[in-house]
Amino acid sequence: MNLMRALEALLFVADSPVTPNDLASALVVPVYAVEEALEKLGARMHHESGLQLVRIAGGYQVATKPEYADAVARFTTPQRARMSRSLLEVLAIVAYQQPVTAAEIDSVRGVDSSYALRQLSERRLVTEVGRKSTPGRPMLYGTTQHFLHSFKLDALTELPPLHRALPETVGEGSEADQGRLELD
Amino acid sequence: MAEGKEVVRGDGVSALGVVAPVEILIECGAFSGSLGALFHLVREHKVDLLGVPLAPVCEAYLRYLLESADVDMDRAGAALAALAYLLERKAWNLLPSQEGEEPEVEDLLETTEPWVHEFAPAIEALSQLAEERSLVFFRSTDASPYELPYEPDGVSADDLAKALNRLLEKAAPDPPAAQRRPSRSLSDQMVEVMGRLGVDFLGFEELIGAPFTRSDVVWWFLALLELIRLGQARVRLEDGEVAFARAVAA
Numbered sequence: 001m002n003l004m005r006a007l008e009a010l011l012f013v014a015d016s017p018v019t020p021n022d023l024a025s026a027l028v029v030p031v032y033a034v035e036e037a038l039e040k041l042g043a044r045m046h047h048e049s050g051l052q053l054v055r056i057a058g059g060y061q062v063a064t065k066p067e068y069a070d071a072v073a074r075f076t077t078p079q080r081a082r083m084s085r086s087l088l089e090v091l092a093i094v095a096y097q098q099p100v101t102a103a104e105i106d107s108v109r110g111v112d113s114s115y116a117l118r119q120l121s122e123r124r125l126v127t128e129v130g131r132k133s134t135p136g137r138p139m140l141y142g143t144t145q146h147f148l149h150s151f152k153l154d155a156l157t158e159l160p161p162l163h164r165a166l167p168e169t170v171g172e173g174s175e176a177d178q179g180r181l182e183l184d
Numbered sequence: 185m186a187e188g189k190e191v192v193r194g195d196g197v198s199a200l201g202v203v204a205p206v207e208i209l210i211e212c213g214a215f216s217g218s219l220g221a222l223f224h225l226v227r228e229h230k231v232d233l234l235g236v237p238l239a240p241v242c243e244a245y246l247r248y249l250l251e252s253a254d255v256d257m258d259r260a261g262a263a264l265a266a267l268a269y270l271l272e273r274k275a276w277n278l279l280p281s282q283e284g285e286e287p288e289v290e291d292l293l294e295t296t297e298p299w300v301h302e303f304a305p306a307i308e309a310l311s312q313l314a315e316e317r318s319l320v321f322f323r324s325t326d327a328s329p330y331e332l333p334y335e336p337d338g339v340s341a342d343d344l345a346k347a348l349n350r351l352l353e354k355a356a357p358d359p360p361a362a363q364r365r366p367s368r369s370l371s372d373q374m375v376e377v378m379g380r381l382g383v384d385f386l387g388f389e390e391l392i393g394a395p396f397t398r399s400d401v402v403w404w405f406l407a408l409l410e411l412i413r414l415g416q417a418r419v420r421l422e423d424g425e426v427a428f429a430r431a432v433a434a
Contacts, residue, residue, distance in 0.1 A: 015323050054320070066319035076321065083314065085307070092306040108300050110265065151313040152320065160309040162302065 003029060003037045004044070008062075011041075017059025017149070057148035058155060090116040094126050095147070096162050099140035101132055117141065125150060206256070206263040208244050212236055223266040226273060233274045242267060339419045339426055347388045347426045348405045354389070355398040373407040378430070381417055385427035 006027055011018065020038065024031040038060060042053035045062075052065050064072050083091070090113050093105050105113045120126040129142035143156070153159065208219040214235025215222055225231040245263055249255055380391055392404045408428055411417035418429050 012323075052320075061322055064321040066316070069319035069321070072321045083311075088307045088310055089300070089303060092303045092310055093300075095310070096303070096306060108303075110300065149322075150317060151310060152317040153313065160306065162306050 004041050007037050007041055011062045017057045017061045019059045055154045056152055057145045087116050087119055091120055091125060094141050095143050095159060098142035099129050101138040101140055103138060206248055206259045208241055210241060219263060219266055226270060234277055238271055238274055339421055343426050351388055351401045352398055355396055355401050358397045358399050370406060373403045374411055377407040381430040383429060385429040387425050387427050391428055
């Protein structure tokens, strides 16, 4: 069996990211062999295909190359809903502060965020991940695998670091390099 | 300003939240800079607020509200929050302290770190990532979470589901069991819906007619779905809302 071609076949039918472990189980080969073959397959696709092998949401998946985006979009007519600034704001807070309660999000933003949270839940970008052990046991929110997929991230650690920024007028003594947030 | 100079401008730097507050420039002996910068430095205990006259700043803010032709409420709100915070801090500082000790001031704003404006770069980064992601297509991952065996022209299952949810939120609770109307069948409901459907498109709420209960909404929705599936009703989007009409005979 040509491992690289077999992997290509599996990745072709996969409709979500697959891990090397999953691929190794399906092909009954060691994981390291799959990883080596994936590397070769990725290199080959990079040079010889309209597709690319991407590492996303904790696994591998085949995707179209960006240079063919216009043609693919015309062909598939995808319905992409753009995200408003307020949705992105709530999403960013959840992504960097998770797990976080709705009240904590409201507290950071200074406005009610329940509508935005509902919208993000509907878009499967955030989800309930548990309850906080405080009075009232409020719901905790976190991002989903779909969030990683939607932003072409492999893991939360790939989120750009968040630096505490100050207004430019503050000038010297800025603490812009302090306070990098820790991700779960 | 009696003890300093202030200028109110429509464009400002961001100091409070993603929405920048109205820019009020303050110049006095103890501080020179914007309201946003003053707010931040006071929170960091780097400026002695006692040396900064706040009354002229408040007057400048009120003048902006009264005289500006197009007041940006978001930015005005951000400035109001900053001013309220500064006034409270200064009021506490002006209170006499016993034995020369600083009064304990509960800084509610310090309980929320990081402040929302610190997420601005992250929001930009997420926008950029989403833009890059939109250039790449995967197999089936963009499928709608809702599935229907029939795809009405121009209306997605999400549109229908949203219309249902909106009306369910408006619907009155169902009456107690003792007063509940006799159970009905979907066929009966479809007959009722067909009687109401006309040639002109009507929105869901307009079609069902008030008052309605949550059960009514669900029955109407199921009947409409079935009629669409059977080709006896049409659906389309009008100003982002789904609207229904009787199918026109070929």
